[in-house]
Amino acid sequence: MDGHEHSAHPAHLAHHFSEPAQQAESAKMGMWLFLLTEVLLFGGLFVAYTVFPAWNPDMFFNAHKHLNVYLGTLNTFVLISSSVTMALAIRSIQLDRRDVSIRYLVVTLLLAAAFLVVKYFEYSHKIHLGQLPGKFYTFTGIEGTNPHVFFSVYFAMTGLHGVHVLAGMSVIGWVLMRTRRGELSSEYYTPMEMTGLYWHLVDMIWIFLFPLLYLIG
């Protein structure tokens, strides 16, 4: 540890950084780069998404009608709301309103859970009907060639997104614990800010998934 800093050396400042601003900005840049990798990861699935509907426009149109637009819309509202509460949680800690921040985090978690519950109902309905990806597909009500391709794409994209919702929930939970322990404040709230960025990206991806899967023309 270097002892020749003449201003207070905050406990959260790592030894290889010279000041908190450098550390905070570095964390933010690192998180944005990580989000960039997530964009490219989901991007691969978006490529599959553009290629297959372009080859089978009628089948995709017919297949998508079997998705429940109302549940999809509900989930969109739920996830957007969770983004709002996450942003407000960060705003509250910026203003040192720790208890308010904690409450917003809890609501965010509940909304995320609600999203997964709705997805659970959607998935179990499809499993029940045999609308499954690839070789597990047994449903017979959709016109067009290879209707299972739509469900392969649907489960791959919403499944990967769901995994990210779960991961996001764990991270939010961890940040919640740290806030309750008093480790975050207006002076240092980087972990919550970074979690927020991640959560907003999860929301953004759903903002695109929703029309592409549920609202095809």
Next chain:
Amino acid sequence: MHMSQQNKTNTPHVLPLQVYLGTAAALFVLTVVTVMVSFVDLGGWNIVVALAVASVKAAAVGLIFMHLWFDRKVFLVIFLAGIVFLTIFIGLTMLDTMRRGDIYQISADPIHKNAAMYDTTAVTTDTIPAAADSTHSAANEK
């Protein structure tokens, strides 16, 4: 103790509550709009409108909730880089997937034989033909 130029940052920018609530309201309204538009048949334009609305919503989340509008530009550049390269990926891949059948048209076209070597008219090699000599004008078979 050194203060590096590259680490200047604003003191944390606390946005007013109205900005968050206003953005949230806009997102809800746009969601309703996009669902309602999907019930109207616009043909090929449905997907365009849906993606346009989604892009506006995503921009709102990115610029306001994720603070890209208020932070240093480098973070916006990083995010947009992802979009740019994703576009390259999708675009060049579709150049392949959407134009696979072209080769059948190309190989179905007859071969154009304009080169002199295909000219089957008898040629005398000891005299140079006069300029106006019609035997060697380009007798184009098609």
Next chain:
Amino acid sequence: MNTIPEKNFLNATRGWKSWLFTLDHKRIGVLYLFSIMAAFLVGGVFAILIRLELLGPGRNLMEADTYNQVFTLHGAIMIFLFIIPSIPAALGNFLLPQMIGAKDVAFPRLNLASWWVYILGSIFAVISIAMGSVDTGWTFYTPYATETQTSVISMTLGVFILGFSSIFTGLNFIVTIHKMRLPGQTWFRMPLFVWGLYATAIIQVLATPVLGITMVLLILERVAGIGIFDPAMGGDPVLYQHFFWFYSHPAVYIMILPGMGIISELISTFSKKRIFGYTAIAYSSLAIAFISFLVWGHHMFVSGQSQLAATIFSFLTFLVGIPSGIKIFNWLATMYKGRITFETPMLYALSFLFLFTIGGLTGIFLGALAVDIHLHDTYFVVAHFHYVMVGGTVMAFLGGIHYWWPKIWGRMYSEFWAKIAAAFVFVGFNMTFFTQFILGSQGMPRRYYTYMDQYQPLHAFSSVGSWVMAVGFIIMGVYLFHSIKRGRPAGNNPWGALTLEWETTSPPPTENFVETPKFSHGPYDYDKNVPERTI
């Protein structure tokens, strides 16, 4: 009389835990160095086995199925476990903070995580080998990769995990370079090795996630039969190739860009001359990084992709040669009227100039659509990529190893044996691979277990070349390891170079510099000051 500093990063703390759980970027660099050297050894053994099998037609050492596994493992191990991490993770980790006057990288724990993830990914690769390994070629093309009974899943899982290691390194380097330079060290006063690492890191962050999703989709295809690459189920096997090469083409620039960065350092130091065209070299690194994402379809000219796509990819491929060409000209111009000395690192740099030019040029040949129709999947391609990967990256890596070895260990190796080894490696390499250009243009296909008699003399010659190369590497291993404990102490600056790492001790202390350095001169200001060599 040089001495090894009593307290340095190697002995500051003791015990295996202090190494396996270290946060010191230099120790992480050393951990990576030993790991990739082990991977190179394993991949090299597979290479020798390939060349032994190909000494003559028919069965020599193994059955055809085994041969398929051997070349697959040679490729997968060399690419994913050796060459992609090599320069950034082993040398970059060690040097980057020192070159910018920092105490460590931006995220030391992420750095340690990247090594542990590398080890985890390697374990999966080893499991795959133990469980019947893979015989698809390192490219895992569908439909064969979906159907073969070999253990594809553990290998693709291994590759998926290794991808994260690469992403963590790239992410760390980008933030470190943006945020942790010394005051006064502006972008255009950084060493060019740092520019090389920066451009590489950008590719790592952008391209590797696509490899990730490709491996996931391949696993889903095998396990769940989702049908995305299966024509019988409405899928498309060529789509797999788009996904795979969108990463794997930029990946080859992940391999070469750090090497080019090293060459800039070596040419400048051993010509004692300011690098010619610094700005052009810096921008060309970024240009290569960008254009590398536009050309992946040149691996797919005969796969059935559309005529239009093939034509456009061929055209774009020619563009990517331009920035590389600019670098070669600039390095040559740097040497012109320099005070050139021929120590081992410089020998490797000169080898690079010659061999990479051949490799790059033959890449342009292959980029011409009409030519590639004939040369695709022949030994011409094998020769091309070995010239760029071995003649390029590995030569640069070896040059870097020999250049920075005294900084890492504080001790110098035997220059005599180093030159002998370099000669064996250079001669052996050309024997092995130049022959393959000829084989390929005569029609010898790649990945073939046997061949017609007319190819036998060249194949045999190529195999002998592989033994000559192996001798070179064995000699290298011996004198390098010997020098760790027994070499002459090298002092701070054995080469008289100007970049910041040479201002601290060899080996450096844990915090890199006893006092934070002041940025006072550019990395190539040899016209203003030539530092004295300490050995």
